[in-house]
Amino acid sequence: MALRITQHCVGCWACAGVCPNQAIQVVHQVFTILTSSCQECDGDYPDPQCGAICPIEEAIVDAHNQAINPPGSLTGVPIAVRHHAQSLLQ
Ligand code: SF4
Numbered sequence: 526m527a528l529r530i531t532q533h534c535v536g537c538w539a540c541a542g543v544c545p546n547q548a549i550q551v552v553h554q555v556f557t558i559l560t561s562s563c564q565e566c567d568g569d570y571p572d573p574q575c576g577a578i579c580p581i582e583e584a585i586v587d588a589h590n591q592a593i594n595p596p597g598s599l600t601g602v603p604i605a606v607r608h609h610a611q612s613l614l615q
């Protein structure tokens with residue numbers, strides 16, 4: 526099983542240097558996790574290191590499309606507040 530980088534990625538490069546398997550590559554200017562190389566850090570670390578260092582919510586998801594850092598987990602902003610703020614901008 527491998528993790529996946531989503532469209533929320535801002536290309537900060539933080540994850541690329543911490544992967545023990547060099548599974549994170551930039552392909553056509555998009556950060557990508559090579560499924561053949563990612564082992565979800567199993568055997569190396571207790572948690573996926575890319576997810577641990579990524580500063581953007583929902584930028585990395587697991588094999589079930591569950592965000593490693595779900596909405597609100599890093600910012601502390603509740604989802605309802607975020608949706609309200611987004612509605613004000615539309
Ligand atoms: S989960 Fe671990 S092995 Fe997979 S891409 Fe992230 S840092 Fe690399």
Ligand code: SF4
Pocket residue numbers: 530533534535536537538539540541556575578579580581584585
């Ligand atoms: S750490 Fe997160 S935001 Fe930065 S390049 Fe990796 S996936 Fe993208």
